[in-house]
Amino acid sequence: MIDQLMRAAWPALEEVPVDGWLARFSGGVTQRANSVLPLAAPVDLDRALTRVEALYADRGLPAIFQLGPDSEPGTLDRVLAERGYETGSPTSIQTAKIDGVTRPAGVAVAEAPDQDWLDLWWAVDGRGDADALSLAVKILTGGPALYATINDEYGAAAVGRLALVGEWGGVYCMAVRADVRRRGLGAAVLAGLHAAGRERGVTRTWLHVLAENAAAQQLYARHGYAQVSTYHYRTQR
Structure with missing residues (x-):
């Protein structure tokens, strides 16, 4: 189920079925939207x-596979390794219930990303030029979502996205400007997304965080997130 939630929340621009798998293509922008989902x-x-x-x-593009515990066949990771595919980006998938959350003051939530939101997210997490950003915007807006922003006198200071998939919400694109980190802005954005999602019927959320990102793991644990699965990528050399 979690694979299908993530597929809906971060939709590729093109999908091609291949005998039980889904090959996804989005001009090379993000691994997830340019990888095979082996269902x-x-x-x-x-x-x-x-x-x-x-x-x-x-x-x-190189062939990339997103591999988790439910990937089929179960031997696929080994087969790809033998074929010379490199492993990378081990990621924790975590979920949490949301209930009784109030939106913190200063967190604005919209149904589309404005330019300040995009500029900060891309500055922190983006990879590529203006053409890559244009493709990323198509992925971001490929399904319903909420976009949270905390502004200060210099513009957007922290942003985040909550993809809306039924009663589930997917937390994506969490980014805090470098000069204002460690001030609780990420936590405020997350709480704002939870509250806005709850207003729209969301009862549970998920997110994925790199296994090596200890700071983010601690933030999410404080908000009730716990690991339910993992995945990593195998990339053709």
Whole structure:
């Protein structure tokens, strides 16, 4: 279920089914939107791998697989390693219930990202030029979501996104400007997203955080998040 929630919350610009898998393409912007989601075991694994690699090569991209405990077949990680794929970005998927949350003062929430929101998020977490940002905006706005911002005299100081998928909300794009970190702004944005999501019927949220990001892990633990799954990527060399 969590794979499908994440798929809806961060939609690729193009999806191609490959014998039980979904090959996703978004011009190379973000691994998630440019990777294979291996939902079911192919009838012919070698043929499926060859097809996937050709699809990505046709678009000038390396083949990437997003792999978790439910990836099929269960031997896929080993098979890709033997094929020379490199592993990376081990990530923790965490969930939390939200109830009785009030929006902190100073947190503005909108249904679309404005330029200040985009500029801060891209400055902190973006990879690429203006064309890459344009593709990222298409991914961000590919489904319903809420966008939280805390402003100060210099503009956006902290931002975050909550994708809306039924009663679930997905926390994405948490970013705090470098000069105002460690002041509780990330926590305020998260609480603001929780409160705004609750107003729209969200009862549970999920997020994913790199396993190496201890500071973020501590922040999310204080808000009731606990790990429910993991994933990592395998990238063709």
